[in-house]
Amino acid sequence: MKIKLCSKICSKKCPLNKLAPNVRGIVRRLIVFLVFYVGISLVHPIFTEWAYGYIFTVQDKYIPYFIFPILLILGYLKWDTIKTIPKYKNNWLQTLGFGLVSIGLFSISIKPLVLDMGFNMIATYFTPIVLGHIFMFLAIFNLKFVKYLKLELVLVSIVVMSYVLSQILIEHFWFYFSKVILYVINIFLPLFTSDFYINNLNYNVQVADFDVFVGPPCSGVYSLVTFSLLLFISLFFISKKKKIKWVEAFIAWLLGMILVFGLNILRVIVIVLVGAYYSEKVALELFHEYLSSIFLLTIFLVYLYFIIPKITKRR
Secondary structure, three states, X not given: OHHHHHHHHHHXXXXXXXXXXXXXXXXXXXXXXXXXXXXHHHHHHHHHHXXXXXXXXXXXXXXXXXXXXXXXXXXXXXXXXXXXOOOOOOOHHHHHHHHHXXXXXXXXXXXXXXXXXXXXXXXXXXXXXXXXXXXXXXXXXXXXXXXXXXXXXXXXXXXXXXXXXHHHHHHHHHHHHHHHHHHHHHHHHHHOOOOEEEEOOOOEEEEOOEEEEOOHHHOOHHHXXXXXXXXXXXXXXXXXXXXXXXXXXXXXXXXXXXXXXXXXXXXXXXXXXXXXXXXXXXXXXXXXXXXXXXXXXXXXHHHHHHHHHHHXXXX
């Protein structure tokens, strides 16, 4: 009796029970998908270490978090459509079939054939991972869900794949942005310290005994690409409900790019100062690895919230 009573109390307190039954099922599937997504991102490096002898890492720190704002934007802007999807049971043949394909694709990506940052890497590492997540999504949600948001989900898949392919382009242009950052840092660092040295040839900044290479992750290119693609997909979803004022949207994009690049310069300055005068570990692990990605995605969502009234009008 006590166990049944506790389960009833817990079920009443569960926030999911306040949702309609059809929406509750979708939210539960989303939670399962995100649990698998996070789990795979944690387990995959372990298997790559087993396959290569070292952990394979990607320089772009936004890739692991890119799916979260996309799902949030999709859910918010298409909420009216999602609410109309009737409650359904999973087809276990689809779940099993898509699940096995997903596992197979993740297995292929464990040991890619070529370890260079080019089309071979895209084909043997990134593409199987992206497709693996797509089939994992299909295994959890099934085609019954997909048919209600076909265009939107196809676009999300294309945008995610384009984001992955952009890594090749970034490898050829990051140093132009790094040069701008070094130039600006050379202007502002004297306001905080005189004990610094900038090597423009090697893209290095040294403050006291702490040395930083302003390479692709610090150049701001990843931030700009992330911001641009998130804004593009947001405008596409918004255009289904409201008319976009494209001139204003273009201006908002330019201002957003300037804001993001300026914040990235500030991030690099904070990293070198924290690393030099407080803690190298905090600078590299907290500010460089984690907070920068979360901060950018938060800034984007806040920026989007404020610009939507400025760049849209009713049809």
